[in-house]
Amino acid sequence: MxxxxxxxxxxxxxxxxxxxxxxxxxxxxxxxxxxxxxxxxxxxxxxxxxxxxxxxxxxxxxxxxxxxxxxxxxxxxxxxxxxxxxxxxxxxxxxxxxxxxxxxxxxxxxxxxxxxxxxxxPEAWLTAFQLLHLVGNVQAGDSVLIHAGASGVGTAAIQLARMAGATPLVTAGSQEKLQIAEKLGAAAGFNYKEEDFSEATLKFTKGAGVNLILDCIGGSYWEKNVNCLALDGHWVLYGLLGGAVISGPLFSKLLFKRGSLITSLLRxxxxxxxxxxxxxxxxxxxxxxxxxxxxxxxxxxxxxxxxxxxxxxxxxxxxxxxxxxxxxxxxx
CATH class of the missing domain: 3.90.180.10 (Medium-chain alcohol dehydrogenases, catalytic domain)
Structure with missing residues (x-):
C-alpha cells in the first residue's frame, strides 16, 4: 500500500x-x-x-x-x-x-x-468532548475560554460548549477566524495579537472570570490564563504551542484563585x-x-x-x- x-x-x-x-x-x-x-x-x-x-x-x-x-x-x-x-x-x-x-x-x-x-x-471532536466533559466537567451556565478557537479542536469545542449550555469565548489571531468562531456559536472572540485577552475576558464576564479554560498554548499564556480564571475555575492544558517554560509566581496566583490546573493528552x-x-x-x-x-x-x-x-x-x-x-x- x-x-x-x-x-x-x-x-x-x-x-x-x-x-x-x-x-x-x-x-x-x-x-x-x-x-x-x-x-x-x-x-x-x-x-x-x-x-x-x-x-x-x-x-x-x-x-x-x-x-x-x-x-x-x-x-x-x-x-x-x-x-x-x-x-x-x-x-x-x-x-x-x-x-x-x-x-x-x-x-x-x-x-x-x-x-x-x-x-x-475523530481526533478533534473526541479531544474537545473529553476536555469539556471528562476533564473539565463543564456545567450549564459556565463560561469557557477556548484558545485557538478556529482550530479543529477549537471549532468543535465551541459547538459542544454551546450544546452543554455553557458560554464559549475564544481567542484567535485574525478577524476572519474570530468571525467564523462567532458564526459557530462563540459569544465573543478576542484577537490575541491586538488586545490582552485576559482583560477582554474579565470585561465580558463583568469581572468574574471564566469557569473553564481549554489551553493548547501553555507557557506564554500562563499569567493571562490565571488572571481571567474565575474562583474555583478549571484550567485544562492539552498542548504547548507557546512553550513549556514558566517564569513567575504561577503557584501563588493559582492558589489565590483556588484554581485547578489539569493536563490531558488523548493519543x-x-x-x-x-x-x-x-x-x-x-x-x-x-x-x-x-x-x-x-x-x-x-x-x-x-x-x-x-x-x-x-x-x-x-x-x-x-x-x-x-x-x-x-x-x-x-x-x-
Whole structure:
C-alpha cells in the first residue's frame, strides 16, 4: 500500500509517499480502507522528531481517518461488516491506504457527511468532548475560554460548549477566524495579537472570570490564563504551542484563585479509556451531526489535499492560517 513516510526528522520537504506492507488485522481488529485522513499538530511534531508514537502504535502519521471496512480480524463480534463506512480514532497509521484498528474504536459516519468531513471528526471532536466533559466537567451556565478557537479542536469545542449550555469565548489571531468562531456559536472572540485577552475576558464576564479554560498554548499564556480564571475555575492544558517554560509566581496566583490546573493528552491513553470515550461520544454527540436544527453539529474543513501533496499540506498548517481541519484524500 501507499503511505506517508519520512526517513529522518525535519521539515515538510522530508515527506514523501512510499510503498509499504499492508497491515493485517489482529484479534478483535478491523482493517479499514482509508478514504481520507485529517492532519493534526501531532503529525507536525512527529515529523520534527518531537512526538514519538506510543509503544506499539504505527510509525505512519495520521491520528484519524474515514473509509470502509475491508476485512474483519478473528473474534470481531460487533456490528461491523465488510463494506461498512466508518471513521476512527487512531494512535497512528491513518495517512496510508489501509490501517488496522480495534473494532471498538470505529464509529459510524453520520448521515449526510462526506468521507472528508467524517475524517475531520475523530481526533478533534473526541479531544474537545473529553476536555469539556471528562476533564473539565463543564456545567450549564459556565463560561469557557477556548484558545485557538478556529482550530479543529477549537471549532468543535465551541459547538459542544454551546450544546452543554455553557458560554464559549475564544481567542484567535485574525478577524476572519474570530468571525467564523462567532458564526459557530462563540459569544465573543478576542484577537490575541491586538488586545490582552485576559482583560477582554474579565470585561465580558463583568469581572468574574471564566469557569473553564481549554489551553493548547501553555507557557506564554500562563499569567493571562490565571488572571481571567474565575474562583474555583478549571484550567485544562492539552498542548504547548507557546512553550513549556514558566517564569513567575504561577503557584501563588493559582492558589489565590483556588484554581485547578489539569493536563490531558488523548493519543497515549490506553485502549480501555478510548473505548469508553468513543462509546460515550457515539451515543451522546454523534446523532447531532445528522439532526436538522439549531443544535446541529458541523465539522469545519479548511482545505482538502490529495495525499500526494502532503508536503504542501504540512507547509500550510505551519502558517497557522487554517480555520478548522486540513484533510488528505487517499487514492481509491
Amino acid at each position: 501507499i503511505a506517508v513516510h519520512f526517513d529522518k526528522p525535519g521539515g515538510p520537504e522530508n515527506l514523501y509517499l512510499k510503498e509499504v506492507a499492508k497491515p493485517s488485522p489482529g484479534e478483535g481488529e478491523v482493517l479499514l480502507k482509508v478514504a481520507a485522513s485529517a492532519l493534526n499538530r501531532a503529525d507536525l511534531l512527529q515529523r520534527q522528531g518531537q512526538y514519538a508514537p506510543p509503544p506499539g502504535a504505527s510509525n505512519i502519521l495520521g491520528l484519524e481517518a474515514s473509509g470502509h471496512v475491508a476485512e474483519l480480524g478473528a473474534g470481531c463480534q460487533g456490528p461491523w461488516r465488510v463494506g461498512d463506512p466508518a471513521m476512527v480514532l487512531l494512535s497512528g497509521g491513518g495517512q496510508a491506504q489501509y490501517v488496522t484498528v480495534p473494532a471498538e474504536l470505529l464509529m459510524p459516519i453520520p448521515a449526510g457527511l462526506t468521507m472528508c468531513q467524517a475524517a475531520a471528526i 497515549p491513553r490506553d485502549k480501555k479509556y478510548k473505548q469508553m470515550l468513543v462509546k460515550a461520544f457515539t451515543e451522546q454527540i454523534l446523532p447531532h451531526f445528522s439532526t436538522e436544527g439549531p443544535q446541529r453539529l458541523l465539522p469545519v474543513l479548511d482545505r482538502v489535499y490529495p495525499v500526494a501533496e502532503i508536503q504542501e499540506a504540512h507547509e500550510y498548517m505551519e502558517t497557522n492560517k487554517n480555520v478548522g481541519k486540513i484533510v488528505l484524500e487517499l487514492p481509491q
